[in-house]
Amino acid sequence: MxxxxxxxxxxxxxxxxxxxxxxxxxxxxxxxxxxxxxxxxxxxxxxxxxxxxANAGNSDNTYGSVISSISGSADVDLSAITDESKVTIVLLSSLQGNAATEASALDEALSAGAEGQTTLHANIEGNETIKAKLEAEGYAASDVVAVKSNADGSLIVYVDDRA
Incomplete structure (x- = not known):
């Protein structure tokens, strides 16, 4: 033993x-x-x-992330976004997931939040940095469906390029 x-x-x-x-x-x-x-x-x-x-925005590149961001987008304070801020544009056509089934849920969320979309677009129009970044990529404030503010001060802007 x-x-x-x-x-x-x-x-x-x-x-x-x-x-x-x-x-x-x-x-x-x-x-x-x-x-x-x-x-x-x-x-x-x-x-x-x-x-x-490897791609820090990877988890933000899903239909679920966009859908969950839609309802609160109008309330995101964009005043802190400046030229030094990291702004990432995510196109809906690049989202991971099943577009055939999840796109309809996205469209339903957009319809339900139509009033918030108007406020979101006005808020984006009021921020020169975001507006300039969108225009540089060929998009306008009206193409944005949601924004997501991260704890590090960066911003994800979801753009509807499906049309």
Whole structure:
């Protein structure tokens, strides 16, 4: 019994030591289930695919994200958006998902929020930065269906290019 406990203790110590050496050497450790940890920099990425987070706007590129943004878009304060702000334009034609089924839900949300759309368009017309970025891409305030303000001060502008 004593030999077994000694062997287990030695194995545990060697295992812990190997892990520490791997961390000190800067080796990436794959913890499984879509979680990877790089050390010693301490960076971590969680997801089902390491490439899923390569594009920061990726999760904002879905029908669900647009639909959930429509109702509150008229209330988003655009006054803080300046030339230094990051403004990302996302075209509806680029959304991930099933356009055949999800586009109808999007159209229903737009119809239900028609009054908010008028306010949103007026708010965009009042912001020279957003207006200029839209015009540079060939769009107008009236093409915008929703905006989403992020915690970092960036703004996502959803543009309907389906027509």
């Amino acid at each position: 004593k030999k077994t406990m000694t062997a287990i203790s030695i194995a545990a110590l060697l295992s812990a030591g190997s892990f520490a050496v791997a961390q000190d050497a800067g080796v990436g450790v794959d913890a499984g289930a879509g979680v990877s940890v790089d050390s010693p920099a301490g960076s971590a990425q969680v997801g089902t695919d390491a490439n899923a987070n």
